[in-house]
Amino acid sequence: MSSYATTDDLDSRVDVAVALPITDLPADTWLVVSTVKIDTPQTLTYRLAQLHILGAIGVSGAQLGQAVLPNADGLCVFPTAPGEVNGGLGLCWLGVYQGFDPTSPPVAQTLSEPTVSVPYAQTIVLPASADRGVVPIVLSAPGTYSFVLYNNTTNYTLRVAVAGQVRVNVA
Amino acid sequence: MSLSVPSFVTREQYDRTLDVPISLPQTLLDPGLSIVVNAFDIPDGATMQIRWLCLHFVRASTTSIPTKINNGRQGVSAGLYGDSGLYTNELPGSAMAGVSTDFPNTAVAMPVSFPFAAKSPGTYALVVQNNFSCRVEVVVTASLRITLAT
Numbered sequence: 001m002s003s004y005a006t007t008d009d010l011d012s013r014v015d016v017a018v019a020l021p022i023t024d025l026p027a028d029t030w031l032v033v034s035t036v037k038i039d040t041p042q043t044l045t046y047r048l049a050q051l052h053i054l055g056a057i058g059v060s061g062a063q064l065g066q067a068v069l070p071n072a073d074g075l076c077v078f079p080t081a082p083g084e085v086n087g088g089l090g091l092c093w094l095g096v097y098q099g100f101d102p103t104s105p106p107v108a109q110t111l112s113e114p115t116v117s118v119p120y121a122q123t124i125v126l127p128a129s130a131d132r133g134v135v136p137i138v139l140s141a142p143g144t145y146s147f148v149l150y151n152n153t154t155n156y157t158l159r160v161a162v163a164g165q166v167r168v169n170v171a
Numbered sequence: 172m173s174l175s176v177p178s179f180v181t182r183e184q185y186d187r188t189l190d191v192p193i194s195l196p197q198t199l200l201d202p203g204l205s206i207v208v209n210a211f212d213i214p215d216g217a218t219m220q221i222r223w224l225c226l227h228f229v230r231a232s233t234t235s236i237p238t239k240i241n242n243g244r245q246g247v248s249a250g251l252y253g254d255s256g257l258y259t260n261e262l263p264g265s266a267m268a269g270v271s272t273d274f275p276n277t278a279v280a281m282p283v284s285f286p287f288a289a290k291s292p293g294t295y296a297l298v299v300q301n302n303f304s305c306r307v308e309v310v311v312t313a314s315l316r317i318t319l320a321t
Contacts, residue, residue, distance in 0.1 A: 017192030031197040035227035
């Protein structure tokens, strides 16, 4: 049901960025893009997240240090098929984890929400993007939520960027 | 939280309210290094409030207990500094407001527990600093609200 917003409504909402400027993420590595810690009775609404692969650089063999460039058709063909660290999970993903443990690989940890993932392919059009759509989910269990980006390839550094937002209702 | 009586938000109020996101994704900080995450000016008549400040100390480059450069300070901290002279590549003075931690975990300041508002015009900067003698990896996620004058 629609209603008017009050000053209390406005004061109780905090929009927090989940943003990563263009970054070279080495093969089989992760980084924390953003972290939000909530307590009872706060909630975290996750709606917008976009992941973009803007380039790739080989890290082994004949592709060492070579950028994957678009051909005459605008397609980027990986000279050597990207190897997947974890099969079936795409080239790169953004996941949200409660209580992320930096001593354990992301794939071994429980996701709070399905990942935003760029599907596996040997030929891609740059920028290759993935987004989670606009259906929000609300996380209400108290804890620390981290948005973690992972390069799931074994042989390419990926040039990536993330744009996203979460809304904390501080009640 | 507002201390005034709740009322409906007018379009004019909404237009004057700017939420500024601040995001430092996981970044490696050398020993003793401070970096400016963001710097901004508050114009005359405007107010600025820290709405959210979350410092995530992800990990350190050593498995042993790291030593501090300055024992009077926390190991890793993020804070708001006023006046441009206060932030440099060296450890700055005391923050006007901030969070800190000695151990890999998350420190957070939020409006309910930690209201802070600046009304003086000038330049402000959000600075994160490493007071350990080893390298650390940190994430800073913050949100500021600037309310412009009518």
